[in-house]
Amino acid sequence: MDPITFSIIRHRLFRVVEEAVITLKHVSGSAITNEGHDLMVSLYRADGSLLMGGVGFLHHLTSAAEACKAIIRRFAGQIHEGDIYLLNDPYTAALHTSDIYLIAPIHHQGTLVAWSACFVHVYDIGAMNPGGFAPDALDIFSEGFSSPGLKLVDRGELRQDVWDTLLNMVRNPEMVALDMRSMIACNNVAKDRMLALIAKYGAETVDAACRTLIEQSETLLRHRLRELPNGRWQSRQYLEVKGEIAKVVLTMTKQEDNLVFDFTGSSPQSKYSLNCTKWASLGGLFAPLFPLLCYDITWNEGVIRPITMIAPEGTIVNCTRPAPVSVATVGAIQSVNNAACATIGKLLAASERYAEEATAIWHANHFAIFMFGRNQRGGDAIGILTETFAGAGGARSFGDGVDIGGEIPNPISRMANVETMEATFPIRYLFRRRMKDSGGAGKFRGGTGGELAIVPHDSPDGGLHYVISGKGSKFPMSDGLSGGMAGAANDYVWVHAPGETHNMDRFAQSLDSIPGEREPISWGVYPLMGNDALYVRWNGGGGVGDPLDRVPEAVRRDVEEGIVSAEAAREIYGVVIAGTHLDLAATEALRSRLRAARLVAEAAE
């Protein structure tokens, strides 16, 4: 095939995915989809292997491939033009039940030529707790509707019995129906554009281009791996639920053009729902691998071939049925993301050629806070605090991380504006801003996370409730690189004042000035009623390099902007600021003392 035709087809495939994503967003009515971009669309070959990975949460790219293969196995001989299949069972391929895959075969002249697959986190899935994250769940059976594969659309006709059955099992069926229709529309657009591509260039030419594209990706990644040094690198993540501490431990070994991710040593599966299944772990390690090692390589089956994963069965990264997994995406999966990001960052930092691609861990600790109740118009409302998608950039080997700068596993993640949230829920924000001292210290500082506080406002019921889950607030998780420190940990505080207490300050501008009793929370269902307030802070990114090597003026500027405290400037960065001015002589003297203090520290062995 001539290279120009190949290149055009490659770009057209990417545009097919892009247009399908736009369709998904336009039709869906959920903030988690439209604002948080908790979504994914990709194209797959006729055998279900990944052809063109799209944007959104990248840990779905390989899991949706497995979903396609599961559908191919289950419906062999019954897959027809115009069908659409649903799959959301985590023990088959999905990440958790509320991330529903809709998968559509693409036929050309009666022959299956490709698949389109997408997901959104649906408004509700009928789990114990509203919104899909179910901290109260004891097993998969209490985590809502779950299917290892069913036919939702048969030859272009919606199966009303299946549709009604699903919607009969969820809260807010109208919103779930809209989510489902957005995915049907998305798959229809992907199919139409694929068929238009085939009509223009011919099925054989497009098929050859797709085959070549996968071979090219494999060749390019193997070549890149051979350019990188051999070795092994380790990472460790701590998770905490109700006093139970779990670990995700990773040893990544790179030998020639192969990369092995070995999670041996990770904790046994938990009784809490932060576990993840094998397919979820595989997706979890690829989420940072795609952008960090394959930023200029098409994300497809060819990238998967050089990679091996070892995830011992019965552990938190490969749990066995019926262990609960509804919190997986903000639990073990994200810890796998983080661990893989850390080891890949170390690998890149070991290379002269690729050192500038190295990064500390970005936003490492999602929080799933789903509010539920009646809104100010009397209607039902369920939805996530989208600030969890706001993230924080990890520092790079050449510069600071971006403040509230997103996350590696989802290149298009973002948060809703305050006004959208206040229009959707009966709440009012007291403040939302960058969080001081949250970015990991380093020669290059991690991007800051943020902090916010909300109170009930204009609610017909005096407020609402929320489900909170995640990996807890006990441990920093955004590890630094090469001497850079981890970003600060998350924090969740329920400030509750008895009903008869008059809340004097309804415009408080800090946690300290919100009246009431403070209670740290991180798991369960809590009220936001009456005079309650909810304070949330989320982690910053990791730093890179020795904080004592940071340019003093950069530290002074951070202090001036309120994102680094004077205390941190002095104690961690060794920078002395007199008034608003740098004292360079005192800074140099202080840094010398701090370095000398390190030398008298105990020997590591």
Place this chain on the structure above:
Amino acid sequence: MNRRISETLELRDLEDGRKICCRGCGRPIAAAGTSWKPHAAFSAVAVATQPGAPSAVHPDVVHRRFSCPACGKLLDCETALPDDPFLDDVVSP
């Protein structure tokens, strides 16, 4: 020829063999292809005492700091509970 193995460490060929050295001052720390952290200057600081730490942070979790024994440059840092081993990163020589 010097060859970097991280932002702060590099391999150097010295009279007594290939060594992992500090990129700041050149001080040899360990033999190439081995675990270097046991040979670094070590300190641990409780995360809870650091500026910006939330009140809920685990009281035992620390930032482990591995520094060059000669110039004091911070070579690596890891978050850990006391009973866990050092993260062992080994780059092939």
